Amino acid sequence: xxxxxxxxxxxxxxxxxxxxxxxxxxxxxxxxxxxxxxxxxxxxxxxxxxxxxxxxxxxxxxxxxxxxxxxxxxxxxxxxxxxxxxxxxxxxxxxxxxxxxxxxxx
Amino acid sequence: xxxxxxxxxxxxxxxxxxxxxxxxxxxxxxxxxxxxxxxxxxxxxxxxxxxxxxxxxxxxxxxxxxxxxxxxxxxxxxxxxxxxxxxxxxxxxxxxxxxxxxxxxxxxxxxxxxxxxx
Numbered sequence: 001x002x003x004x005x006x007x008x009x010x011x012x013x014x015x016x017x018x019x020x021x022x023x024x025x026x027x028x029x030x031x032x033x034x035x036x037x038x039x040x041x042x043x044x045x046x047x048x049x050x051x052x053x054x055x056x057x058x059x060x061x062x063x064x065x066x067x068x069x070x071x072x073x074x075x076x077x078x079x080x081x082x083x084x085x086x087x088x089x090x091x092x093x094x095x096x097x098x099x100x101x102x103x104x105x106x
Numbered sequence: 107x108x109x110x111x112x113x114x115x116x117x118x119x120x121x122x123x124x125x126x127x128x129x130x131x132x133x134x135x136x137x138x139x140x141x142x143x144x145x146x147x148x149x150x151x152x153x154x155x156x157x158x159x160x161x162x163x164x165x166x167x168x169x170x171x172x173x174x175x176x177x178x179x180x181x182x183x184x185x186x187x188x189x190x191x192x193x194x195x196x197x198x199x200x201x202x203x204x205x206x207x208x209x210x211x212x213x214x215x216x217x218x219x220x221x222x223x224x
Contacts, residue, residue: 031210031211032210033210033211035215040217041144041197041199041217041218041220042215042217042218043150043199043201043215043218044215045211045213045214045215048210048211086149086150088150088210090210093152093165094140094152096149096150096151097149098148098149099149101147
């Protein structure tokens with residue numbers, strides 16, 4: 001089946017810093033979405049982005065489907081950005097990556 | 107976005123007992139609901155997909171008789187962990203979709219239920 005790899009696995013940054021999270025997938029996929037899981041476990045949809053680029057405030061995402069990767073950019077990090085960021089792909093089933101654990105220091 | 111409410115948020119039960127977890131879509135009708143399991147610091151593993159009025163489709167390796175899923179209405183799905191054992195302790199998350207069978211992009215997640223079996 002499709003493999004989804006996220007990097008880095010862990011990231012600690014000072015408030016105000018920028019970061020780039022990466023999601024690689026091993027084969028063509030129909031859909032891709034980025035999620036944020038806050039420290040209390042709630043999952044929030046960030047971007048539905050099977051291809052192209054989207055922006056929402058300080059967050060933006062780019063998927064290059066032909067090269068099988070997606071990037072999530074977080075600018076001017078805030079402590080509320082802490083948590084785990086997952087990408088998930090959909091082929092004939094839904095597969096989540098292992099996530100990037102982000103900790104923003106005040 | 108749409109609101110999905112999951113209850114309870116935390117439950118502790120004795121080994122051998124059963125626990126029911128509810129997942130409700132509060133402001134939309136969810137044709138499809140998904141149930142996930144998440145171990146500490148791990149990813150989400152899809153357990154089953156349920157469509158209203160139909161039997162749930164379980165992922166390979168998930169015991170149907172252990173994890174009973176009922177999706178009796180367009181706003182409510184329940185997951186019952188039967189004869190729970192300590193190895194069933196985990197974080198369970200539901201997701202409700204506006205579109206039948208689709209997780210992306212119109213699915214929203216409940217707050218999760220942390221189950222501890224003692």
